[in-house]
Amino acid sequence: MSARTHIFDLDTLRLTAGEGRRLSLEVPVQGFSFGGQRYQPVPARATVTLEVSRMTHGGYALRLRLETALEGPCMRCLEPASPTISVDVREVDQPGGGEELTSPYMDGAVLDLAAWAHDALALALPAQIVCRDECAGLCPLCGERLDDAGPEHRHERAPDPRWGKLRELKFE
Numbered sequence: 001m002s003a004r005t006h007i008f009d010l011d012t013l014r015l016t017a018g019e020g021r022r023l024s025l026e027v028p029v030q031g032f033s034f035g036g037q038r039y040q041p042v043p044a045r046a047t048v049t050l051e052v053s054r055m056t057h058g059g060y061a062l063r064l065r066l067e068t069a070l071e072g073p074c075m076r077c078l079e080p081a082s083p084t085i086s087v088d089v090r091e092v093d094q095p096g097g098g099e100e101l102t103s104p105y106m107d108g109a110v111l112d113l114a115a116w117a118h119d120a121l122a123l124a125l126p127a128q129i130v131c132r133d134e135c136a137g138l139c140p141l142c143g144e145r146l147d148d149a150g151p152e153h154r155h156e157r158a159p160d161p162r163w164g165k166l167r168e169l170k171f172e
Helices: 113-124 161-167
Strands: 007-009 020-028 032-034 037-042 045-054 060-073 084-093 110-112
Touching (some): 110 113
């Protein structure tokens, strides 16, 4: 069974330099507003694998892995979509190592696991969340779902407005 947490004190592991541990934890993951729509992770608590290694001069090397589904509307046809998003990210927190070696999720030895999981999931989102890769979307003229409409779905082409004055000519 996984421990439930949103922050984790790495000092409780009592790691020495070069030593590491792999933990399975349940972390609450917040929903997202993406493309003007709301997406919720399912389940609301994701099971994550956290790998922690103590570095030689203090500090930690961290790896976070998780997989979760998001539920919300398809960005093409607005039908329900629930893609599975996989995350595999790393952080390094080395005291005195400068900005590149300082993790924004660490405060001393306390890791904000929920914030890290949320941000990593947000960065792993695809450009569009769709119900399926082949989704044709909605017709731009009538709004009908093109997957349901079939190949016979057509609209009469509107006349080019640039030629409108010529249509007004009367030849007698």
